[in-house]
Amino acid sequence: MTDTDEKMKTPNRRDALKGTAALMGLIAAAGMLARPTPASAKISKRAAGYVASPRNGQKCANCRWFYPRSRTCKVVSGTFSPNGWCRLWRR
Numbered sequence: 903m904t905d906t907d908e909k910m911k912t913p914n915r916r917d918a919l920k921g922t923a924a925l926m927g928l929i930a931a932a933g934m935l936a937r938p939t940p941a942s943a944k945i946s947k948r949a950a951g952y953v954a955s956p957r958n959g960q961k962c963a964n965c966r967w968f969y970p971r972s973r974t975c976k977v978v979s980g981t982f983s984p985n986g987w988c989r990l991w992r993r
């Protein structure tokens with residue numbers, strides 16, 4: 903390989919490294935956009951129509967989204983009474 907050949911290859915390697923770095927940046931950015939932040943993953947009690955009493959036998963205690971130990975919910979932010987209810991209740 904001659905010096906000229908080496909000089910011609912050097913920019914190509916540099917360009918390849920730049921391209922790789924740019925690609926890694928895009929992948930990282932896409933990952934950040936696709937992953938919801940914890941705050942945005944849940945909606946507010948108000949938006950969910952939460953009330954502190956059961957409705958037609960439906961309550962947090964028998965909702966699929968309820969975490970009884972922490973009294974939290976997978977889809978609504980905050981803590982809840984087991985007797986609460988909101989529009990997102992699911993069996």
Ligand code: SF4
Nearest residue numbers: 962965968975988990
């Ligand atoms: S979705 Fe509504 S009813 Fe179900 S646990 Fe969460 S706040 Fe309670």
